[in-house]
Structure formats: C-alpha cells, structure tokens
Amino acid sequence: MTWKEFVQVARVRAVEETDRDGQIWSDDALRAVTQEVVRKGDVSVDQLLVRRARLLAGRALQPGWGSRLTPPSLPRWLVTTGWIIAFLVGWWLAALGQESEINLLSLPLIGIIVWNLVVVLLSLLPVSKGAAPAWTQKLVSKIDRLPVEADPASTPAGIGLQRFMALTSAAALRRFYLRFRAWFHIGAAILALGSVSGMYARGWSKEYRAVWESTLLNERGAQEFFSLLFTPASAVTGKPIPLDQLPQMHRRADTAAPAPGEALPWIHLYAATLGLLVVVPRALLVLLERFRTTRISDAEINSSDWQAYAHRLRSVVPGAGAGAMVLTHGLAHDASSRNRWRQLAHQQWRDVGEIDYHSVPVGAEADFVATLPSTGARCLLVFNMASVPEEEIQRWLVEALLNRMKNDKSSAVFLSVALDDADLRKRWSGFADGEKRLADKAQSWRAVMQGLNVNWV
Structure with a gap:
C-alpha cells in the first residue's frame, strides 16, 4: 500500500467513525460498498481497504469532504x-x-x-x-x-480531523x-x-x-x-x-x-x-x-488496530457458510449494537451467513428457552457486561441453552459466549483505573461460568 492510498483509507475511516448523522455516507451506502468489494473475490486487508476507499470517495454526498484531512508535511x-x-x-x-x-x-x-x-x-x-x-x-x-481548529471538539469537522490525526500522525x-x-x-x-x-x-x-x-x-x-x-x-x-x-x-x-x-x-x-x-x-x-x-504504510495496516477495523468491515458481509443465532441478555437492540454482535459472530465463524437475532427477556429466561426454535451448531450468547453475574440467572441460562442444544442433537454441543462492554466502558471512561475495573468485571463473569462447556469470544 502506498502512502497516498493509506492517507485516503485513513480519511474514509475517520469520517466513517465520526459522521454519526450520515452526512457523507449513509450506513446503507457503507455496507453496500463493503459488500461490493468483498463479494468480488478473496482480497487481502490492504486491497479491501484501498478498493473500498476508492469507491466511497466517488460516492460521497458532499464534494471536497476530505480536503482538510491531510497529514502534516514540510513544504x-x-x-x-x-x-x-x-x-x-x-x-x-x-x-x-x-x-x-x-x-x-x-x-x-x-x-x-x-x-x-x-x-x-x-x-x-x-x-x-x-x-x-x-x-x-x-x-x-x-x-x-x-x-487549526479553534475548538476541534465542538464541530463534526473538528472531531473528524482529530480522529484522522489520531490514525495518521504517528506514521506521518x-x-x-x-x-x-x-x-x-x-x-x-x-x-x-x-x-x-x-x-x-x-x-x-x-x-x-x-x-x-x-x-x-x-x-x-x-x-x-x-x-x-x-x-x-x-x-x-x-x-x-x-x-x-x-x-x-x-x-x-x-x-x-x-x-x-x-x-x-x-x-x-x-x-x-x-x-x-x-x-x-x-x-x-x-x-x-x-x-x-x-514500508510504513504496510506496517500500519498490519497493526492490530487496522486488522480489527478490516475484520469489522468483513463481518457486515454474510458469508457462504451456515447462519448463526445471536441471543442477547440485558441489551437493547439497535443498528450499532447488532453490528458489534455480528463482528463477534464473524470472529467466531469467519464464513458465517445470515444471523438471526433474539433478545432474552430479563426475568423470563425459562419461558424463552422453552419456546426457542432450534439453535443449530452456531449459537452466540451475548451478556451485558454491566450486569451483575448470578448463578441463578446467567449461569442457569447458559446451562439451559447447553441442554437445549443437546436435545436438538446439534453437531457441536457447546455454546459461544461474549460480554458486551459498550455500556460499561462508556460509564467508566473517565476513571483512571477504568481498564482494571473492566478486567476485574470480566473475571467475575468467568468465575460464575467456571466449569461450563462454553467458548468465550
């Protein structure tokens, strides 16, 4: 990947991650372009990002959308x-x-x-x-x-510029x-x-x-x-x-x-x-x-952050493999949340096809499991990490689903489990020991689930 291509990819990512109102690209447009690139054939990470950025640049709703997003350089x-x-x-x-x-x-x-x-x-x-x-x-x-922005954090353009600089300044x-x-x-x-x-x-x-x-x-x-x-x-x-x-x-x-x-x-x-x-x-x-x-551009693209970004992009495209069922507990369903859960499913099953989403009602777990259709071999249960894990609720739910999968005679009798930390991370973002709190919270969840035949995503 050339430096010019890397800068263009970073522009697209910066706008994509900060343009909450879809002024440059709508969510449907982003998803459609990603699917167009991925479905043309097996492409590497850099090919995926470069081709996607090139297509999106020609389909922006506002001309000159990336003119201000330029890395520092000497004249x-x-x-x-x-x-x-x-x-x-x-x-x-x-x-x-x-x-x-x-x-x-x-x-x-x-x-x-x-x-x-x-x-x-x-x-x-x-x-x-x-x-x-x-x-x-x-x-x-x-x-x-x-x-120079007088107050970068106060405008959408300033926020996009900040994100772009965070993505490119070290490499630049x-x-x-x-x-x-x-x-x-x-x-x-x-x-x-x-x-x-x-x-x-x-x-x-x-x-x-x-x-x-x-x-x-x-x-x-x-x-x-x-x-x-x-x-x-x-x-x-x-x-x-x-x-x-x-x-x-x-x-x-x-x-x-x-x-x-x-x-x-x-x-x-x-x-x-x-x-x-x-x-x-x-x-x-x-x-x-x-x-x-x-080699700077290649080194950046091969970093874990950019690899995770590419993984998120690939996850929006249904694969040729079997579908999956995503069950959530204590979580609200919206577009951004479903994108996160699909990324988790894609991380677990790279070829995952269509995903069927279900919300497990808090307090009515038993009724939900009793009426749940066959889960198949690919089932992902996502808990809200902010909840207090209890053996009588969350552990019981996992055991009930495992028993249900055995009764359905699924080919794989184990369950994939994930913790969604979006709410908790937002709540603790201002704490100096926020990451430690998250690690301790995750450990408490694993302690409650200890001994169960589950696969932690």
Whole structure:
C-alpha cells in the first residue's frame, strides 16, 4: 500500500467513525460498498481497504469532504532551499587558496570524508520502529500546514480531523523523519558536488600550484597518507597519484616548496574521491531511506488496530457458510449494537451467513428457552457486561441453552459466549483505573461460568 492510498483509507475511516448523522455516507451506502468489494473475490486487508476507499470517495454526498484531512508535511520549497544552501556551502568550502599555491592538506576534503563516513555508518544501523524523535514533532508543528481548529471538539469537522490525526500522525511523523534523513543525504551529496564545482570553477580562471605543509606529517608520512586517501579514486579513474613529487612540494614555515606540483591532477583525485566516498554512499542511503519509508504504510495496516477495523468491515458481509443465532441478555437492540454482535459472530465463524437475532427477556429466561426454535451448531450468547453475574440467572441460562442444544442433537454441543462492554466502558471512561475495573468485571463473569462447556469470544 502506498502512502497516498493509506492517507485516503485513513480519511474514509475517520469520517466513517465520526459522521454519526450520515452526512457523507449513509450506513446503507457503507455496507453496500463493503459488500461490493468483498463479494468480488478473496482480497487481502490492504486491497479491501484501498478498493473500498476508492469507491466511497466517488460516492460521497458532499464534494471536497476530505480536503482538510491531510497529514502534516514540510513544504517543498523549504527542502529545495536547503539543497541550494548546501551547494553554496560546498562551493565556499572549496576555496583553493588566496594565492597561486594551494595546500593540499588545507582543503575541506578530509573533514568532509570523515564526517560522511561516520554518518554513513550510523545510517546503516537499524532504525527503531517506535515513535519518531521528539524534534520531528516540534519541527513539523512550527510549519504544519494543517488548519487549526479553534475548538476541534465542538464541530463534526473538528472531531473528524482529530480522529484522522489520531490514525495518521504517528506514521506521518515517522515518514517525515525517514524522508528528512533522505533529504539530509541528498544535501550532503550536493554539498560535495558544490565543493567539486567550486574547485574546477576557481581553477578555470587561475593557475594554481600544489604544495603541502604539516606539523604532524613528514615527507614519508605524507606519501603514505595521500596514497591511502586517493588509491580508490586512482583505481576508478586510472589517473596515477603523483607521490614522487611530494618531497619537492613540501613547503615549510620559513622555506618555499622546491618544486610545487601541478594542481589539476590533485583536483581530479579530490573530485573522484568525493564522488566515491560521499556522493555514491549518500545516493545508496537515499534508496535505503526510501525503502524504509515505503514500508510504513504496510506496517500500519498490519497493526492490530487496522486488522480489527478490516475484520469489522468483513463481518457486515454474510458469508457462504451456515447462519448463526445471536441471543442477547440485558441489551437493547439497535443498528450499532447488532453490528458489534455480528463482528463477534464473524470472529467466531469467519464464513458465517445470515444471523438471526433474539433478545432474552430479563426475568423470563425459562419461558424463552422453552419456546426457542432450534439453535443449530452456531449459537452466540451475548451478556451485558454491566450486569451483575448470578448463578441463578446467567449461569442457569447458559446451562439451559447447553441442554437445549443437546436435545436438538446439534453437531457441536457447546455454546459461544461474549460480554458486551459498550455500556460499561462508556460509564467508566473517565476513571483512571477504568481498564482494571473492566478486567476485574470480566473475571467475575468467568468465575460464575467456571466449569461450563462454553467458548468465550
């Protein structure tokens, strides 16, 4: 999945999950498009989401519905300006000298190469799959081109924007971080090219002679150093390294060089070395960062949250398998609730067909079981998790249904049981220990049902 496709899928999901009034798509339209995609054949999660988003984008009730839903990014002009500055800095660093002689050891080549080798080695290390560094958030927030809502929570559009940012911001920041690394590598290569251009441009209008002087290197040491530095460039270009001229090119503090050498052969070697040790590695690193960037969308779609979203979408399409009966106890039946219960049934039976919904009257469980038609092998009982589980009511109901299934001689004599926590989660949403309360509540339900031949969904 490309990044553009992921953003479009996230737009659709954000609007779908926050547009309660159906201003963009009605529930029937969402269900129809999902069924259209799923029934065309077995599709992967990313294919399902991309095709569905593409169809929904063309069937929106309001034009321009997703124009404001855009992840943060840097303007192109800022990147281009940075590259131009890098080229100018490289040009400035390549000053060949104030006089007609240039000191080979004073050119910035060595520092540029050492700096680039360190960066290249660090760039080859695995990039953490966690959140992007904090500085990326600060940088993007200063030049973020997203419109700012005065009170995002007060309008449907603002709520949709918040949901979209929750779905994409982490991936967008990580993508920006990797792209920034690629831009940085390109900038380093451009800086090297600027240095090369500067050396040749200055050499065009003025003849330079090459010398060297150093406090640390003697003549033999200089030969060994330049041999090590320029051997790769010499091998690639076929140009020899004039090492035999170095003793005569040695300039001292109080003595001029006996015979300064021609600068052009050394400029050629300098340029080739920058190309081999800076431009080429940086270009390869750009490809590496681009590869890492392309995997961000796939990593997001493969996360548990997006997989669960795809599962919810698939669950609205009846499968080719047998149908199922969903029994609920202490729960009101509405469209959103039935969608949740169908998702639970689909989680249990991936090919589940049509679903028959029944509500077990609280206080009349015995009469309901006595008049219930045959449940078949696929039966899901959903309890309201907010209720207090009692052996005389909920456990008795499960045992009665199990006995009924045995009497019906169903192929599978066990019952699938689920807890609907929608009401309870809403009630405890403001509590810091809400999740712990939910876990404790679920444990109390399992304690009441302990020992029964049921399958917890």
